[in-house]
Amino acid sequence: MLDQQPGYRTPARMFHWGIAVAVLLMIPAGLVMTREGLDRGLQDALFVFHKNLGVLLIPVILARLAYRLRHRPPPLPETVPAWQRRIAGLSHAALYLLLIVMPLSGFVRVRAGGFPIELLDFLGVGPWLAKSEPLADSAKLLHATAAALLIALLALHVAAALHHALFLRDGVWSRMWPPRPSG
Numbered sequence: 001m002l003d004q005q006p007g008y009r010t011p012a013r014m015f016h017w018g019i020a021v022a023v024l025l026m027i028p029a030g031l032v033m034t035r036e037g038l039d040r041g042l043q044d045a046l047f048v049f050h051k052n053l054g055v056l057l058i059p060v061i062l063a064r065l066a067y068r069l070r071h072r073p074p075p076l077p078e079t080v081p082a083w084q085r086r087i088a089g090l091s092h093a094a095l096y097l098l099l100i101v102m103p104l105s106g107f108v109r110v111r112a113g114g115f116p117i118e119l120l121d122f123l124g125v126g127p128w129l130a131k132s133e134p135l136a137d138s139a140k141l142l143h144a145t146a147a148a149l150l151i152a153l154l155a156l157h158v159a160a161a162l163h164h165a166l167f168l169r170d171g172v173w174s175r176m177w178p179p180r181p182s183g
């Protein structure tokens with residue numbers, strides 16, 4: 001039966017939903033904090049939140065990638081056509097790539113711009129990058145471009161997931177939900 005198909009293992013589900021919640025907080029924080037005319041106190045608080053949660057995510061994302069490279073996902077139900085498997089594979093690879101590009105370009109943008117990252121400064125970690133306006137500008141452009149791609153891809157990703165959950169009901173949704181297998 002479809003609902004007896006094997007799903008993702010517990011660590012894969014916990015990585016997926018933990019990082020999903022964080023990314024769904026990072027995106028609106030990033031979009032709001034860069035708006036002109038925003039209250040200065042709120043803007044500062046959002047910048048601190050965004051930069052520090054962002055650098056905390058880097059080791060978690062690297063751990064997820066390392067886990068993913070050692071654990072292949074379970075096979076999709078046979079009802080999923082070949083072209084959809086290909087698109088799912090490509091879009092998941094693109095999501096992983098963007099999960100790396102986003103925090104790294106953010107880090108370079110901030111450090112090359114000569115700005116603080118409070119958590120790293122508190123821990124006594126050096127800036128690692130010399131101040132450079134051209135590098136900061138390129139990283140800023142990359143960060144904003146990758147953010148737009150990520151938002152578009154996530155819209156497709158969530159639409160596809162909900163389509164499987166609500167209309168196809170083919171077991172794809174329960175491969176990833178709940179965050180832990182119920183047993």
Ligand code: HEM
Pocket residue numbers: 016019020021023024068073088092093095096099154157158161162172173174175176177
């Ligand atoms: C917001 C950040 C999110 C990111 C970065 C993300 C990323 C990913 C990635 C990379 C995979 C592939 C896992 C693998 O094979 O290694 C995946 C699978 C999945 N995601 Fe997300 N996701 C996010 C949010 C969501 C949301 C909000 C939903 C549901 C509404 C969702 C539903 C699913 C489902 C059902 C799968 C399993 C697909 C399958 O069985 O092949 N994701 N996600």
Ligand code: HEM
Pocket residue numbers: 023026027028030031034050051052053054055057099102103104105106107109110117140143144147
């Ligand atoms: C998964 C991680 C991240 C996501 C999803 C993310 C997302 C975003 C988004 C959507 C924006 C608004 C883009 C725009 O409209 O210009 C933004 C801006 C920004 N982000 Fe991130 N970000 C992440 C990680 C980081 C990290 C780790 C840092 C720094 C340590 C950072 C620093 C910044 C800065 C400084 C801006 C404002 C850029 C500017 O206009 O100067 N981000 N981010």
